[in-house]
Amino acid sequence: MKIMIIGGGGREHALGWALAKSEGGRDFYFLPGNGGTISIGHNIKGLKDHDSIIDFAKKERIEFTVVGPEKPLVDGIVDRFDEEGLSIFGPSKEASQLEGSKAFAKEVMQNANVPTAAFEIFDDFNAAKRYIEKKGAPFVIKADGLAGGKGVVVCSNKREGIEALEILMLERKFGESGEIVIIEDCLSGIEVSVLALVSGDKILPFIPSQDHKQIYDKDKGPNTGGMGAYAPVPFISGKDTTRINKEIFTPTINELKKRGIEYKGVLYAGLMLTKEGPEVLEFNVRFGDPETQAILPLLNEDFLELLLRTNEGSLPDKLDWNNQYALAVVLASGGYPGTYEKGFEIVIRENDCILFHAGTKIEDRVLYTTGGRVLSVIGVSDDLEGAKQKAYQCIKRISFKNMFYRKDIGDKGIKPL
Ligand SMILES: Nc1ncnc2c1ncn2[C@@H]1O[C@H](COP(=O)(O)OP(=O)(O)O)[C@@H](O)[C@H]1O
Ligand SMILES: [Mg+2]
Structure with missing residues (x-):
């Protein structure tokens, strides 16, 4: 099967890697891909709008497309592919509102009685x-709309709150995304991510994972796209898992159905494990980055078949995982998430970790940095501590100028508070 993957980060490299291990995967096209995806398939640059992506898919006779990032989903790429009779993995434009509009997601949760922070929605600065x-x-x-992970401010006093409102609603730093804001109660607890394949009535959760959003150790400093992840999360109990399915995924999907919206694809619940139980911070309508890099190496299933079965409405009842832990450490360009230099040569000496590329390119057989998050290094082992050791051992064999990474990925799972 000829497969196209939209996106060019570590998540898309991991998706391609898992699909390439599948029996049915043959020719791969990454839009735009990176220095790592080039060893799986073709990197295609310059296709930005949906029309040119569809033209390309038709011309190359692409048989299945997987969308990495949220933007094309929220903009309705799945609906466009459906109209053209092209096969694609991901939720429709309407269903993608779960991520594209936080106000929509909160209203769905409120109606479905899904545990989430109490909230108010405002479209007027003075009222807010x-x-x-x-x-x-x-x-x-x-901010209601997409803001590249920068539209949320946890405020510890009124002044911070008013400043955030000014930036979002008056200055319109994120454009239309800040036209509407949600003000919600602060939840405390430990954050985890649970992703599930959803198809019709069937909800098939992946093993839980944990992201590390902040740039510095001990969760200090500004938020990033994610500096590391591991899976599974040892402190999530069977009871938590049952509650996440029963109190969160099932009622959310049912509420959408009531509104005439069928969810098909992967649904990502960003959760806070509070004293009262799991509560939803947000939904994403796509695979997480870097969670995907830690989840897929543990999956003992034909990944392509699983995605195709999601589309056909014939998901299996359970997933087979190998009983190990995987831990992904992101190597970033020094300065990220602020300004950073790029174009440095990356040297990778032999090591036994899985490497997923993000901000890299290959020119004349030399690998260079091209972005903030450059590589993720995945250690797999029988326990979390072993997976951590392995990943950090491998990192010693990788170097580029100004390389920066967190040293404490996985610690919350190894030594729970
Ligand atoms: N109600 C809340 N209570 C405490 N922290 C929160 C709350 N909502 C969001 N956060 C923090 O802000 C981060 C980003 O919020 P989120 O809703 O996931 O938006 P996005 O990922 O789109 O930026 C979360 O990962 C969490 O750390
Ligand atoms: Mg989030």
């Missing part, structure tokens, strides 16, 4: 400001 002035800190302000 008055609300903050009455409400005590802490609270969380969220």
Whole structure:
């Protein structure tokens, strides 16, 4: 089968890697791909709008497309492919509103009685400001629309809140995404991510994983796209898992159905494990980055078949995992998530970890850095500590100028608080 993968990060390299191990996977096309995906298939540059992607898919007779990032999904690429009779993995434009509009997601959760922080929605700056002035800190302000992971501010006082409102609603730093804001209560606990394949009534969760959002050790400093992840999460109990399915995934999918929206694809629940139980921070409508890099190496299934079966509505009842742990450490360009230099040569000496590329390119057989997150290094072992050791051992065999990475990925799973 000829397969196209939209995106060019570590997640897309991992998706391609897993699909290439599948029996039915043959020719791979990455739009635009990176220095790692080139060893799986072709990197195709310059196809930005949906029309040119569809033209390309037709011309190359692509048989199946997998979408990595949220933007094309929220913009309705799946609906466009469906109209053209082209096969694609991911939710429709309407279903993608679960990520594309946080206000929509909150209303769905409220109607479905899904545990999530109490909230108010505002489209008027002055009303939002008055609300903050009455409400005590802490609270969380969220831009309604997509903001590349930068539209959420956890505020510890009113002043921070008003500043955030000004940036989102008046300055319009994220354009239309800040036209509407959500102000919600602050939840405390440990954050985890649970992804599930969803098809019709069937919901098939993956093993839980944990991202590391902040740039520095001990979760200090500004948020990034994600500096590392591991799976599974040892402190999630069977009871938590049952509650996540029963109280979160099932009612959310049912509520969408009530509204005439069929969810098909992968649904990612960003959760806070609070004292009262798991609560939803947000939904994403695609695979997580870097969670995917830690999850897929443990999956004992034909990944392509699984995605095709999601589309056909014939998901199996359970997934087979190898009983190991995988831990992904992201190697970043020094300065990220702020400004950083790129174009440095990357030297990789032989090691026994899986490497997924993100901001890399190959020119004349030399690998160079091209982005903030450059590579993820995945250690797999029988326990989490072993997986961590392995990943960090492998990192010693990789170098580029200004390389930066967190040293504490996995610690919350190894030594739970
Ligand atoms: N209600 C909340 N209470 C505490 N922290 C929150 C809350 N909502 C979001 N956060 C923090 O902000 C981060 C980003 O929020 P999220 O809703 O996931 O938006 P996005 O990923 O789109 O930026 C979360 O990972 C979490 O650390
Ligand atoms: Mg998030």
